[in-house]
Amino acid sequence: MRTESRAFLEKYLNNVSPTGFESSGQKIWLEYLRPYIDETVIDAYGTAVGVINPGRDFKVVLEAHADEISWFVNYITDDGYIYVIRNGGSDFQIAPSMRCNIYCENGNIVKGVFGWPAIHVRTEKNPEMKPDTVFIDVGCSTKEEVEKLGIHVGSVAVFEANCEWLNDKYIIGRALDNRMGGFMIAEVARHLFENKHTLPFTVYLVNSVQEEIGLRGAEMISRRLKPDVAIVTDVTHDTYSPLYNKKQQGDCKCGRGPVVTYGPAVQNNLLQYIIETAKKSEISIQRNAVSRSTGTDTDSFAYSGTGVPSALISLPLKYMHTTVEMVDEKDVEECIQLMYQAVIQLDHQKSFNYF
Numbered sequence: 001m002r003t004e005s006r007a008f009l010e011k012y013l014n015n016v017s018p019t020g021f022e023s024s025g026q027k028i029w030l031e032y033l034r035p036y037i038d039e040t041v042i043d044a045y046g047t048a049v050g051v052i053n054p055g056r057d058f059k060v061v062l063e064a065h066a067d068e069i070s071w072f073v074n075y076i077t078d079d080g081y082i083y084v085i086r087n088g089g090s091d092f093q094i095a096p097s098m099r100c101n102i103y104c105e106n107g108n109i110v111k112g113v114f115g116w117p118a119i120h121v122r123t124e125k126n127p128e129m130k131p132d133t134v135f136i137d138v139g140c141s142t143k144e145e146v147e148k149l150g151i152h153v154g155s156v157a158v159f160e161a162n163c164e165w166l167n168d169k170y171i172i173g174r175a176l177d178n179r180m181g182g183f184m185i186a187e188v189a190r191h192l193f194e195n196k197h198t199l200p201f202t203v204y205l206v207n208s209v210q211e212e213i214g215l216r217g218a219e220m221i222s223r224r225l226k227p228d229v230a231i232v233t234d235v236t237h238d239t240y241s242p243l244y245n246k247k248q249q250g251d252c253k254c255g256r257g258p259v260v261t262y263g264p265a266v267q268n269n270l271l272q273y274i275i276e277t278a279k280k281s282e283i284s285i286q287r288n289a290v291s292r293s294t295g296t297d298t299d300s301f302a303y304s305g306t307g308v309p310s311a312l313i314s315l316p317l318k319y320m321h322t323t324v325e326m327v328d329e330k331d332v333e334e335c336i337q338l339m340y341q342a343v344i345q346l347d348h349q350k351s352f353n354y355f
Contacts, residue, residue: 066217
């Protein structure tokens, strides 16, 4: 990975962009992207779009999502303990002993810890770990002390965990789901710019908000852009990690390349085009199947308006929705290349209609 790209990735991953509060991450993303695009679009809820070659009749979307899981302050006890609810798919089972930062409206960032009783005083299932036993300690002994720090119901808490490289090969950290996607589509834009491609269609680089609570950002921006084709990128599970069941969750592994998905929301002709592109470009791919929805922004684009031919290119990832999410840098580069090749080889006059 080139030095400038790595510096951007580290800054982007270490930034905090919880669902509903993605603005700081979007600014970092757009700052990196601007030299490689012609225009920007930002909608009312914060989805950011970089536009290449605007104004063409045929429109292609490359999409990722920008938000990360977090917690909302929901209740402050009289003795200063803070109880939270999930903002997105936060995992209450990993919370105990985690450090966190609480973001307040006055601009303060208050450090806290997710507390838990010692093993010595616990009997089996007493207390039982469940969503309403998750609490934060910020070192206060009264509710008034907590409120003086600027913490209130609705303040957002995010696990504290910066990114790093493991074994010179894996990128690890929180929010790789799906800030890696934002990084990858930005790198596609850079390749298009540096290689001076003149495209006969418009490309929208879309970094959507609010995916973690129901694909909402993609739902809104898809109606606005009305693309002809959408290629979405997100992460998927490395099922070779312990405790996965390949019979149920499929056969995907970090280091083996991008994953293409089969499912109702994935348009077959576009999927076959991406598979053919991978073969021509000598990029190894893996395959995954979903029984109903993909659970990604692919669904929002596919079923937008009268329907948009959509496909999903996924990055294999270990330990999703934890602070130690892991991806192989080789897979990252191959996902970038697959999307890049899919754009430059795309014949916009070729029909992706069903028949």
